[in-house]
Amino acid sequence: MRTIIFIAKRLVYSVFVLIGLSILIFTIARVMPGHPARMALGSRAPDWAVERLREEMHLNESLYVQYYYWAKDALHGDFGVSLVTRRGVANDIREFFPASLELTLYAGIFMGIMGIILGTISGWYNNTWIDNLVRIISYIGIVTPSFVFAIFFVLIFGYVLEIFPTMGRLTPGVVHPPLITKMITFDALITGHFAVFFDALKHLFLPAVSLAMGGMAQEARITRSALTDNVNKDYIASERSCGIPERTIMFKYLLKPSFIPTISIYGLDFASLLGNAFLIELIFNWPGLSRYGMNAMLRKDLNAMTAVILVFGLVFIIVNIIVDLIVGYLDPRIRLGAERTQ
């Protein structure tokens, strides 16, 4: 019950956040210099055509009126027409988002699991060569941009070892399973096309790993420092002095409090994966939303840009609600503290 109230509250807040975000991004998009109509039609289009498009897009109206028109349509699920693809933005998002989401999900899973495992090993074997190795890896992971990893991996695994494909979502010729979620691995699993599933997974591997490297390094560092911090806490000494076996202390009493900061940071890292995916999608020729959004921005495709950013905002909000739920579950200080202030 408490959880349901919490979620409901957060969803109500989210609505306001989204409204705020939409106003902000709408304004920024409109005040940026440039001529959207002209860019959409090209430099050789006659002036009257440009003027008509401006009229159609309400670009001659004041900002408030423009927002009113946009919001009215948006509430009906219509985010306008992309100036570049000439199709409904909502359609475009439905087409491109699943690819990005799939990539991000796998990157997020890899990031979380590997980050926590590396961090835990590093924390347990504090100040040994294993720990030093993990720390070096995490520093490299943090300072190296994901596209560098991507290019490196493509070179090693794609061209030298030739064990992973480096382009697209499926090997050409493999039939896409029926569209349900539009995320190929899930569609393949649901419909039982396991060969397709593995093919898609292979295609996902390199982009997901390169995308996840930075966050993974971050997770590992946070987990490690929480562990090395907590292991010297009085409560661990106290549990030891009560004769609780080392294994129980390590896996139960030490891990739970140490994962709390990791998971808080994980939420932020996960949400930023979507935005960071742009270069990865470009390098691996991945038909995703990040790339679509970046193109929209470069070409002043107002409607597409606004909608993409709203989608990212929505993902960010959902991820953070989930993270807060997990952290609240793990940490009574937060769960009960929040209750007290209510």
Next chain:
Amino acid sequence: MAKPLLEIKDMYVWFKVFGGILKVLDGVNFIVYPGEKVGLVGEMGCGKTTTMKAIMRILPMPPAVIPRGEILFKGQDILKMKQVKLQHLRKKEISMIFQDPTAALNPVFTIGTQLQDTIRFAEKSGKNTEKEGIRTRAIQVLKEVSLPDPERVLQNYPLQLSGGMRQRVCISMALVSTNELLIADEPGTSLDVTIKDQILRLLKELAEKRNTSIILISHALGAVRGMTDRLYVMYAGSMVEVAKTKELFAHPLHPYSQGLLAATPRLTGGGIGEGIDGRIPEYINPPTGCRFHPRCKQAMPICKDKKPPFFKVGKDHEVACFLFQNHR
């Protein structure tokens, strides 16, 4: 006299840190007899807690190292014990109550989880099969430390309890895993005075009922006075004086003990004494010889060169000070 229950012989503990080696414990000698209540007093930072953590083998190693010394518990050296033996010692024989009950309880587990795990490993086979029995026992232990509404306390997280209640929970956990020796490291220091008093009374009562030995650490002399039979005074990593508590309060001999006692406020008037100038020395380059000599008004040339051993000055009274080397 009876055989000692616990005997620390000439123990050294160093901490290897970035700036050098902290030579914290410098030849600690310490004895507890069965059923005895022993006090240990000294300034903050003199090594009281370090000594006790060494007994439980919960010093973080590294950075701590124990280059010399032994800790004999019933004749066996704790420092050389194998893991299984050590685990048995912690489960059944020795337990420690920490200074700050808030820090000593895991914040993300309920009292029930923590207490029941302690019971499960200390008294039962460690398997999870006897849930009901363990729960009954947990409630019983909480009642023993006079906690009201134990069923609810079991479901609470540490942050839902008051400081005094947390301290009682800590005591209950220590009681479960102790038959022989209870180390109480400044219990109740972080609590207000009346609660602290209650906690001390409770400890004394429980120890007497079960005939458990207690080591009571404190930097407040008043607390140890009524609680203990024998009293050690510690300064900068070693014991400087030991005597029956009454005797030590009546006739402190070591200049440091005298200063320490004089610095205690008394209800009977006289106000606070002068105290001792200076502070505990740094441990990277501690003073040679007797570590107290730079602060000692009666220092002699020999104090600088040699560390004083214990000199016997009475039946149970020993002082580590060259002023008393020719006593008797």
